[in-house]
Amino acid sequence: MVLTAAQNRVVTAALELFARHGVGGTSLQMIADEIGVTKAAVYHQYNTKDEIVLAAAETELARLEAVVEVAERAPSAKAARDALVEGMVDLAVEGRRTVGSILNDPVIVGFFEDHAPFRRVMTRLRTLLLGDDSGPEARAQTAILIAAISGAVMHPFVADLDDKLLREQLLRMARRLLS
Amino acid sequence: MVLTAAQNRVVTAALELFARHGVGGTSLQMIADEIGVTKAAVYHQYNTKDEIVLAAAETELARLEAVVEVAERAPSAKAARDALVEGMVDLAVEGRRTVGSILNDPVIVGFFEDHAPFRRVMTRLRTLLLGDDSGPEARAQTAILIAAISGAVMHPFVADLDDKLLREQLLRMARRLLS
DNA sequence: GTCTATAGACCGATAGAC
DNA sequence: GTCTATCGGTCTATAGAC
Numbered sequence: 435m436v437l438t439a440a441q442n443r444v445v446t447a448a449l450e451l452f453a454r455h456g457v458g459g460t461s462l463q464m465i466a467d468e469i470g471v472t473k474a475a476v477y478h479q480y481n482t483k484d485e486i487v488l489a490a491a492e493t494e495l496a497r498l499e500a501v502v503e504v505a506e507r508a509p510s511a512k513a514a515r516d517a518l519v520e521g522m523v524d525l526a527v528e529g530r531r532t533v534g535s536i537l538n539d540p541v542i543v544g545f546f547e548d549h550a551p552f553r554r555v556m557t558r559l560r561t562l563l564l565g566d567d568s569g570p571e572a573r574a575q576t577a578i579l580i581a582a583i584s585g586a587v588m589h590p591f592v593a594d595l596d597d598k599l600l601r602e603q604l605l606r607m608a609r610r611l612l613s
Numbered sequence: 614m615v616l617t618a619a620q621n622r623v624v625t626a627a628l629e630l631f632a633r634h635g636v637g638g639t640s641l642q643m644i645a646d647e648i649g650v651t652k653a654a655v656y657h658q659y660n661t662k663d664e665i666v667l668a669a670a671e672t673e674l675a676r677l678e679a680v681v682e683v684a685e686r687a688p689s690a691k692a693a694r695d696a697l698v699e700g701m702v703d704l705a706v707e708g709r710r711t712v713g714s715i716l717n718d719p720v721i722v723g724f725f726e727d728h729a730p731f732r733r734v735m736t737r738l739r740t741l742l743l744g745d746d747s748g749p750e751a752r753a754q755t756a757i758l759i760a761a762i763s764g765a766v767m768h769p770f771v772a773d774l775d776d777k778l779l780r781e782q783l784l785r786m787a788r789r790l791l792s
Numbered sequence: 793g794t795c796t797a798t799a800g801a802c803c804g805a806t807a808g809a810c
Numbered sequence: 811g812t813c814t815a816t817c818g819g820t821c822t823a824t825a826g827a828c
Binding site: 658 | 811812813814815
Binding site for chain 2: 460535581586595604
């Protein structure tokens with residue numbers, strides 16, 4: 435998962451376009467145009483469109499995993515949970531227009547369905563939030579928190595809110611949900 | 614917005630395919646195949662793909678509007694709020710695999726951005742939840758609740774949960790968020 | 793690592809018969 | 811309301827030069 439500079443340009447352009455047009459609505463020509471090269475140059479980095487989609491999805495997953503890793507090193511369970519929630523909120527607010535549509539794109543959802551690393555990150559995340567309880571209620575609560583954070587930042591109702599206020603509201607909601 | 618039987622078949626097939634492949638990843642040929650007719654027959658109902666997307670989006674919006682309308686007839690503000698939340702949860706749980714990806718599809722989001730009826734329904738929804746307060750915090754809270762409900766039902770963590778338990782968890786979350 | 797050029801399939805959309 | 815047939819354009823992907 436270490437990308438060359440050229441691969442990084444492809445993945446960055448792809449993520450931006452996926453967020454704007456969806457995965458299915460993004461062509462290799464559009465990615466090439468966004469970078470300023472030809473399609474053939476893109477194909478030299480990745481042999482198929484699916485490989486680009488996978489690399490883009492895994493790049494986003496890596497960002498979340500980094501947040502999980504930092505949280506796991508916190509000195510207490512409570513500190514770990516707080517660090518995780520703050521990190522997730524920051525990721526979502528930073529990528530306001532992109533995170534939600536990419537995470538919910540049916541193609542990406544399909545890729546992650548049988549993706550072991552994705553499931554492992556989700557399990558670590560759930561453990562940080564709610565401890566070793568892996569029952570239905572704990573899984574539902576985790577899903578709700580993830581959906582609320584990643585989805586709310588995209589809603590037209592918050593389009594004119596500044597990042598600071600949006601961040602505060604999301605943290606307040608998360609605290610209330612986990613109390 | 615009253616659809617003929619043939620138009621209804623097109624919109625229903627389109628919604629199913631949009632959820633599975635995204636709007637951009639769904640072709641008119643796929644819609645025609647799903648119904649069991651040719652592309653030309655689909656074009657006889659709608660002149661462009663955009664018209665199909667709009668009709669599909671408005672059909673989903675109409676379902677939400679119906680829930681809002683029922684809630685508005687409740688005898689008290691509290692009863693109205695409860696009815697709205699229950700109706701939204703039921704809509705999301707019924708359409709588990711479809712609601713989230715359609716609501717978050719970049720193409721649909723773009724269609725709704727300047728769509729006056731959509732904004733009107735959202736405002737009525739926010740008023741039912743939080744009264745006449747249209748400030749940033751109220752809008753953020755509304756966005757969070759909508760995102761949590763519509764997004765959580767799609768998460769792999771709840772894929773094996775039955776509808777009843779998922780419904781209970783979502784209602785518990787909503788109550789906690791609005792208390 | 794980037795280019796030009798191309799192959800073959802599929803795209804949205806239309807014409808016209810039944 | 812559905813069909814066959816077709817248009818021009820774009821799609822993913824490849825070959826081969828620099």
